Amino acid sequence: MCATCGCGINETGSHSHGHDHPHDHAAEGRLISIERDILAKNAGFAAGNRRLFTERGVFALNLVSSPGSGKTTLLAQTVQTLREEFPVAVIGGDQQTARDAERIQAAGAPAVQINTGKGCHLDAHGVGHALEQLPIPEGGVLFIENVGNLVCPADFDLGEADKVVVLSVTEGEDKPLKYANIFSAARLMLLNKTDLLPYVDFEVERCLEYARRVNPDIQILQLSARTGDGMVAWLDWVRQGQQAVLAQQISRLEAELTSARARLAVSGR
Amino acid sequence: MHEMALAESILNIVEETARNQAATRVTGLRLEIGELANVESEALQFCLDVVLRGSLADGAQVEILTIPGQGQCLECGAIVRLSTLYDPCPQCDGYPVRPAGGQEMRVKDIRVE
Ligand SMILES: Nc1nc2c(ncn2[C@@H]2O[C@H](COP(=O)(O)OP(=O)(O)O)[C@@H](O)[C@H]2O)c(=O)[nH]1
Ligand SMILES: [Mg+2]
Ligand SMILES: [Zn+2]
Numbered sequence: 001m002c003a004t005c006g007c008g009i010n011e012t013g014s015h016s017h018g019h020d021h022p023h024d025h026a027a028e029g030r031l032i033s034i035e036r037d038i039l040a041k042n043a044g045f046a047a048g049n050r051r052l053f054t055e056r057g058v059f060a061l062n063l064v065s066s067p068g069s070g071k072t073t074l075l076a077q078t079v080q081t082l083r084e085e086f087p088v089a090v091i092g093g094d095q096q097t098a099r100d101a102e103r104i105q106a107a108g109a110p111a112v113q114i115n116t117g118k119g120c121h122l123d124a125h126g127v128g129h130a131l132e133q134l135p136i137p138e139g140g141v142l143f144i145e146n147v148g149n150l151v152c153p154a155d156f157d158l159g160e161a162d163k164v165v166v167l168s169v170t171e172g173e174d175k176p177l178k179y180a181n182i183f184s185a186a187r188l189m190l191l192n193k194t195d196l197l198p199y200v201d202f203e204v205e206r207c208l209e210y211a212r213r214v215n216p217d218i219q220i221l222q223l224s225a226r227t228g229d230g231m232v233a234w235l236d237w238v239r240q241g242q243q244a245v246l247a248q249q250i251s252r253l254e255a256e257l258t259s260a261r262a263r264l265a266v267s268g269r
Numbered sequence: 270m271h272e273m274a275l276a277e278s279i280l281n282i283v284e285e286t287a288r289n290q291a292a293t294r295v296t297g298l299r300l301e302i303g304e305l306a307n308v309e310s311e312a313l314q315f316c317l318d319v320v321l322r323g324s325l326a327d328g329a330q331v332e333i334l335t336i337p338g339q340g341q342c343l344e345c346g347a348i349v350r351l352s353t354l355y356d357p358c359p360q361c362d363g364y365p366v367r368p369a370g371g372q373e374m375r376v377k378d379i380r381v382e
Contacts, residue, residue, distance in 0.1 A: 029296055029382040034286055038278050038300075038374040121271055152271035154307045155374075180354035181307035184368070214354045216343055216365040 042156055045124035049159025052131065053142070057249040059242040060142040062122075062158050064182055065166035066175075067148030070192040072100045074166065074225040074234075075143050079109035081235060086242060087140035091130045093122040093147040100145060110135055121152035124159055139249075141242050150179035161241065162187035169193050169200055173207035180214040188219045190234065195224040272309060275374070276316035280324060282376050287325050292381030295326035299378050303371035304338035304352055329379075338371030 037043065053060045063071050072092070079088045090111040092100040095118065104111035112133045114126050127144060136142075144160060146153040165186040167175055170193060176183040183189065189211050191204070204222070211218050221237065223230030279300070287295050298317075302308055310333050317331050340351035344363025351366055358366050 029380045030290075030292075031297075031378055031380050032286060032290055032292075033378045034282065034376045035378075036282055036376050038275055038282070038376060041278060041281065119274075121274070123274070151307065152274075155271060155275075177355045181305075184354050210355070213365045216367055 039155060039157075042124050045128055046157040046159040049124055049128055049131065052136070053159060053161070053245075054249070054252070056136050057139045057246055058137055058142050059140070059238070059245040060144065060158075060160040061238070061241075062144045062146060062153070062160035062163045063166060064146045064150070064153045064163055064186070065148060065168075066150050066171060069148075069166045069168040069171065070225045071145050071148075071166050072103050074190070074192060074223075075145060076103050076107040077225055077228070077231060078143070078235065078238070079104060080107045081231075082141065082238065083109050085239070087135070087137035088143070089134050089137040089140075090143045090145065091122075091127060091134065092145040093126075095119070095147060110137075116147055120147055120149050121156050122146050122158060123156050127158045139242075139246060141238060150175065150182050154179075154182040154185050161245070164188045164190060166190045166192055167207070169196055169202040169204075173203050174210065176207065176210040176214055183211050183218065184215045186215065186218060188221065188237065191220065191222040192225055194222050194229060195227045271307075272312040272316045273320070275308065275313060276320040279317065279376055280320050280326065283326050283329075283379055284324065286379060287381055290381060292325070294382045295329045295379050296382060297330045297332070297380035298326060298376070299332045299334060301334050301336055301373060301375040301377045303336045303373045305354055305368055305371040306374050308374060310335070326379075334377065336371050336373060338368065340366040340368045340370075342366045 065071055075090055079090065082088050088109050090104045090109055092104065092111060092113045093116055094100055094113055095116055098113040101111040101113035112130050114122060114130050116122065122144065144158055163186040165182055167189060169191065191207065208220055211220060221230060221233050223234055283295055283298060302310060314331060314333065321327055321329060338351040339348065341348050342358035342361060342363055343365055344358060345361040347358065347360045349359050349366065351368060351371065354368060356366065357364055
């Protein structure tokens with residue numbers, strides 16, 4: 001039997017398959033083992049971005065959600081406050097326009113837009129190039145607003161410290177189950193538009209339970225980017241992440257300093 | 270649809286490997302996809318049909334091997350089969366079950382001439 005296609009012909013020599021191509025039964029070819037992650041290339045670029053963030057002490061967040069959940073509104077409010085405290089910058093992914101970047105710039109932060117065209121997610125390579133067009137927010141925070149889509153961005157590591165999934169109360173409480181992969185990949189879920197809760201059928205507790213079911217470790221904050229309700233807790237969450245990155249940078253630099261001093265002591269002997 | 274991006278990444282890996290091995294044609298391709306991975310196997314098959322056309326791997330037989338999902342129940346501690354990220358533990362009916370395998374997406378091997 002032909003091992004290539006499973007057809008029943010067992011004589012040697014060439015024959016043609018109706019569905020594909022002629023091939024030679026005397027030479028069935030070699031099997032080459034690969035065992036490589038399909039997204040290995042993206043992972044390589046993501047590692048490069050992550051190295052840059054580590055070196056420059058940048059806390060990088062990848063915000064994912066469906067279109068219209070309020071990411072840009074939230075980020076405009078967020079950078080307006082935080083830019084007084086440390087450097088901030090925003091990379092936005094959008095299929096067509098640069099409107100989101102303009103909204104962020106109006107709020108006083110550097111922003112660059114990546115137009116993905118038909119692409120439904122950002123990838124680490126594109127983010128790497130966007131970083132060349134931005135002042136790196138050294139010792140501060142980089143917010144990456146992903147393309148509005150709850151499926152595809154789950155797979156593409158951008159080099160961020162954490163994914164933040166934004167869900168608004170107008171979208172239905174079952175979304176964590178329907179888009180389990182992205183809720184499973186996120187460190188934090190922001191439940192936005194809580195000002196609209198009186199007007200929609202949305203069972204908050206059930207939604208939170210669903211989110212914890214697919215991700216036992218997920219942290220959850222509720223807020224309204226419109227009224228500012230709950231914003232303080234979110235801003236504190238970001239500040240804590242930024243401080244943790246700075247603390248890591250300090251211990252890394254101290255370790256480098258110690259080993260440089262040790263080398264000097266040895267060579268000066 | 271990110272299956273298209275996945276298919277393109279797969280083609281990249283396949284072509285790079287085939288070139289390194291001085292192969293002229295790829296006749297078979299096997300993928301390992303975890304049951305809990307964020308992929309629709311049918312959509313991936315479709316995208317591969319499109320992407321492989323005209324390449325070194327045009328007409329290659331594509332086989333997708335499913336790696337079963339696994340998780341640990343945080344209620345009872347049992348290691349259990351898990352076919353979605355939100356299923357309850359089949360032993361105690363509890364939640365949540367932390368996934369511990371079955372999220373991989375790999376190119377396993379290729380057959381070349
Ligand atoms: N009521 C209410 N509307 C909001 C809130 N946050 C954002 N919006 C509105 O939701 C719409 C989409 O917001 P946008 O920030 O563009 O969402 P994005 O697509 O996720 O970036 C806009 O009309 C916003 O004004 C909120 O907390 N409450
Ligand atoms: Mg937006
Ligand atoms: Zn259990």
